[in-house]
Amino acid sequence: xxxxxxxxxEAEGWLRELGQFGADAIRGGVTRLLYTEExxxxxxxxxxxxxxxxLEVRTDEVGNVYGRLSGTTPELRAIxxxxxxxTVVCGGIYDGSYGIVAAIIALRELKQRYGQPRRTIxxxxxSEEEGxxxxxxxxxxxxxxxxxxxxxxxxxxxxxEGLTLSDAMRDAVGKxxxxxxxxxxxxxRHDVEAxxxxxxxxxxxxxxxxxxxxxxxxxxxxxxATITVLGESNHAGTTPMHMxxxxxxxxxxxxxxxxxxxxxxxxxxxxTVGSLQVEPNLSNVIPGKVVFTIDMRHPSDEKLQVYYDxxxxxxxxxxxxxxxxxxxxxxxxxxxxxxxxxxRLLLEQSCIRSDASWKLMPSGAGHxxxxxxxxxxxxxxxxxxxxxxxxxxxEYTPPAYLGTGIHGLIDLLxxxxxxxxxxxxxx
Amino acid sequence: xxxxxxxxxEAEGWLRELGQFGADAIRGGVTRLLYTEExxxxxxxxxxxxxxxxLEVRTDEVGNVYGRLSGTTPELRAIxxxxxxxTVVCGGIYDGSYGIVAAIIALRELKQRYGQPRRTIxxxxxSEEEGxxxxxxxxxxxxxxxxxxxxxxxxxxxxxEGLTLSDAMRDAVGKxxxxxxxxxxxxxRHDVEAxxxxxxxxxxxxxxxxxxxxxxxxxxxxxxATITVLGESNHAGTTPMHMxxxxxxxxxxxxxxxxxxxxxxxxxxxxTVGSLQVEPNLSNVIPGKVVFTIDMRHPSDEKLQVYYDxxxxxxxxxxxxxxxxxxxxxxxxxxxxxxxxxxRLLLEQSCIRSDASWKLMPSGAGHxxxxxxxxxxxxxxxxxxxxxxxxxxxEYTPPAYLGTGIHGLIDLLxxxxxxxxxxxxxx
Numbered sequence: 092x093x094x095x096x097x098x099x100x101e102a103e104g105w106l107r108e109l110g111q112f113g114a115d116a117i118r119g120g121v122t123r124l125l126y127t128e129e130x131x132x133x134x135x136x137x138x139x140x141x142x143x144x145x146l147e148v149r150t151d152e153v154g155n156v157y158g159r160l161s162g163t164t165p166e167l168r169a170i171x172x173x174x175x176x177x178t179v180v181c182g183g184i185y186d187g188s189y190g191i192v193a194a195i196i197a198l199r200e201l202k203q204r205y206g207q208p209r210r211t212i213x214x215x216x217x218s219e220e221e222g223x224x225x226x227x228x229x230x231x232x233x234x235x236x237x238x239x240x241x242x243x244x245x246x247x248x249x250x251x252e253g254l255t256l257s258d259a260m261r262d263a264v265g266k267x268x269x270x271x272x273x274x275x276x277x278x279x280r281h282d283v284e285a286x287x288x289x290x291x292x293x294x295x296x297x298x299x300x301x302x303x304x305x306x307x308x309x310x311x312x313x314x315x316a317t318i319t320v321l322g323e324s325n326h327a328g329t330t331p332m333h334m335x336x337x338x339x340x341x342x343x344x345x346x347x348x349x350x351x352x353x354x355x356x357x358x359x360x361x362x363t364v365g366s367l368q369v370e371p372n373l374s375n376v377i378p379g380k381v382v383f384t385i386d387m388r389h390p391s392d393e394k395l396q397v398y399y400d401x402x403x404x405x406x407x408x409x410x411x412x413x414x415x416x417x418x419x420x421x422x423x424x425x426x427x428x429x430x431x432x433x434x435r436l437l438l439e440q441s442c443i444r445s446d447a448s449w450k451l452m453p454s455g456a457g458h459x460x461x462x463x464x465x466x467x468x469x470x471x472x473x474x475x476x477x478x479x480x481x482x483x484x485x486e487y488t489p490p491a492y493l494g495t496g497i498h499g500l501i502d503l504l505x506x507x508x509x510x511x512x513x514x515x516x517x518x
Numbered sequence: 519x520x521x522x523x524x525x526x527x528e529a530e531g532w533l534r535e536l537g538q539f540g541a542d543a544i545r546g547g548v549t550r551l552l553y554t555e556e557x558x559x560x561x562x563x564x565x566x567x568x569x570x571x572x573l574e575v576r577t578d579e580v581g582n583v584y585g586r587l588s589g590t591t592p593e594l595r596a597i598x599x600x601x602x603x604x605t606v607v608c609g610g611i612y613d614g615s616y617g618i619v620a621a622i623i624a625l626r627e628l629k630q631r632y633g634q635p636r637r638t639i640x641x642x643x644x645s646e647e648e649g650x651x652x653x654x655x656x657x658x659x660x661x662x663x664x665x666x667x668x669x670x671x672x673x674x675x676x677x678x679e680g681l682t683l684s685d686a687m688r689d690a691v692g693k694x695x696x697x698x699x700x701x702x703x704x705x706x707r708h709d710v711e712a713x714x715x716x717x718x719x720x721x722x723x724x725x726x727x728x729x730x731x732x733x734x735x736x737x738x739x740x741x742x743a744t745i746t747v748l749g750e751s752n753h754a755g756t757t758p759m760h761m762x763x764x765x766x767x768x769x770x771x772x773x774x775x776x777x778x779x780x781x782x783x784x785x786x787x788x789x790t791v792g793s794l795q796v797e798p799n800l801s802n803v804i805p806g807k808v809v810f811t812i813d814m815r816h817p818s819d820e821k822l823q824v825y826y827d828x829x830x831x832x833x834x835x836x837x838x839x840x841x842x843x844x845x846x847x848x849x850x851x852x853x854x855x856x857x858x859x860x861x862r863l864l865l866e867q868s869c870i871r872s873d874a875s876w877k878l879m880p881s882g883a884g885h886x887x888x889x890x891x892x893x894x895x896x897x898x899x900x901x902x903x904x905x906x907x908x909x910x911x912x913e914y915t916p917p918a919y920l921g922t923g924i925h926g927l928i929d930l931l932x933x934x935x936x937x938x939x940x941x942x943x944x945x
Contacts, residue, residue, distance in 0.1 A: 292756065293753055293756045294753060294755075294756025294757055294758070295756075295757065295758075295761050296756075296758060296761075299761065311755065313755070315801055315802070317801075325906060325907075326720055326721060326882070326883060326906065326908055326909070327788065327790035327792055327813045327815075327882075328721075328738060328740070328788060328813070328815050328881075328882030328883040328884070329719065329720045329721030329723075329881070329882040329883045329906065329908075330721055330722065330788070330882070330906055331721070331722075331723060331785060331788070331882075332780065332781070332784075332785060332787075332788060332789070333785070334722050334723075334726065334906070337790070339773075339791055339792075339794060340777055340791070343770050343773045343774050343777065343791075344774065344777075346766075346770045347770050347771065347774045350767055350770065350771075353759065354759070357759075358758060358759060358760075360759075361754065361755060361757070361758070361759060362759070363754035363764070363801075363802070363803075363804055364766055364767070364770075364805075365754055365766075365796075365799070365800050365801045365802055365803050365804065365805060366796060366799045366800055366801050367766065367794065367796050367799070368799075369792075369793060369794050372792070372793045372794070372795075373792050373793055374742055374744075374790075374792045374793050374811035374813050375742070375790070375792055375813055376790075376792050377790055377792065378791075378792060384801035386754045386755070386801050386802050388754075388755050454755075454756070455753070455754075455755030455756040455757070456753060456755045456756045457755070479752060479753065479756065479757055479761070480752075481753060481756075482753070
């Protein structure tokens, strides 16, 4: 087996190659939206790499591309590892792609060193996670795990482009099959024993603490809501302060109180007001309307609900205090997703064996693993992100960390697919 | 002389007629921007009304239209009364226009009742005050009083339309001279003894207190600044709260502290954050940049400076507390303008004589009177605005109040132009 350093350097080379599909010469970074030409070419490149490494390649109805290393015992359910191939607009070369590249390299290393596994192992390049082109996220993993039905695609439309997900998909998957000369299978699967996702952290915790690997215990629950505050627009000079119903004044008081709530709650709650719009937004006019979002995340769904209820109460209270109306609309309410405890322990043991520094941590971002967690045993492993930067051309993880991540992945896949440690202890 | 009620009803009729020039059938209200076709037609209509009332009509280089009632003693400087003819986009029919209509009606009433005055009296329809088309305000009054030079117009350009103020002016004033068959004079004047502006309040004080007339003692000083707060944009889920440099979180704390300052200072300070922009303004991204404006007004320039300095210090302090950078750019710094004490007393005496309810009050908005105040004796008189609404199709003042205002104007003009009360006591 290659050394950790060599694995990392190799992975970096692959990521740079894969990063050419959708590279944006003007703005920097990679723009590889679902079912675009760049996306098709990236999947074709991945299919070719999988073939080169001796894996059996196939795709499915939604364009997920699999590279399979068949097991000796076909009746055992498969171990699947990978991540998503799509990017945000002007994203980095690591997000998603790292998990795919790592999966292919891991399967090659396992095959070279240990030959055929007991269980089938599959590397997967999932078609979509980011939600950057169509108004949904995790289309790839959602179609495998039954959250979405392929037929739903006719109802999903890109507002900016007008076309349906269904039409874009038919075109792209057609090109994929023709280009790679591969077979097509249904997206929904019931033969997955475990899913493992290796991903960059997209946060700064591992880097700050100088830790090589993050073993995810839980993907946080998320609630996102929009708060609309209605006051009364008026002249900034001629309206005495006591006669105002200033929507921004009230909103600032609300947000200050909500920030206070978050501060009192402390970690692991995160609270963000990321978007705020003022009307009419003129320096000399008292704002009549403010619309802002709140984003609250916590690993415990119960605690998240408690904090959300408090936030709603604070909003109501401040609205009353300022004589404005406030309407709260909750539009995202994702429960948290626990990672499999057995897989987590195997990862911890692997870190101990290989002397890699690691920490248990929640994932503050959503991932494909979140959808698999409701469907099969799921594990997620993070490597550090420089400065916590993601969704940016400046995304970067040093090769040594890339290698440590791949090493951990290989170790876990070995335990699951070549030994019966897991089945004996937690299966 | 007509009764107050009849004067008000007549004024309302005129305002409705004048409000047809630039009436916006789709969005409602009046859009009569400087030197547009609607503006030219409005000034031609006013010139025609002035002629009908037997006034000598002329215009000047910047398109201010005058209707003169010559005095018996030409060496005495003139009394000028009026307001601006331009409107904001979708404005009301009262703002500015009321002062013009009132001036013409007042001159007619004086002439009918008392004949030729000692001093020349002039009604004026000022070309511009709102700053809605070109990036300057009070072009009409500023050109009369020497704040602006007519030659400056070549350097002033409408960003949205590309053309210069100079080109727009040449075209419009040419049409005005041709259409009305009137003479052109220089804009700058040194022969104005007093300027009197009758205007709707554009605030809700008079209505709230049930008072018919506001006698302005001072137009407030104004400072407007833009505050740019730079933090660091980052992922809302994966960035722990203690690692954030959230520009909106910091801005909210700043604005809350600034609101607190304003609240402690109390009336007559007004403080408004009217405009606020967030970048990148996405619900799941920590804001990296916030730009907001502050608008501070106070009748005392010294106190305004003290509060502004405190506001700047609070901004710096909060920036430091949140580890963000804050830059303050002061881009409007208008000193307050005191109205003439003698004229104010004449107005008070007039109210007492006619049993009209009145109150002394500052003007929180800027007006043409502000520019005249640095140039000659100046008085300003307010009538109530329903709900304090202005710059809106819903602007409204009941006819009875319009009449009371005109009556007050007539009374003051009589004292100034027909008697020597003012000269004897304060001249």
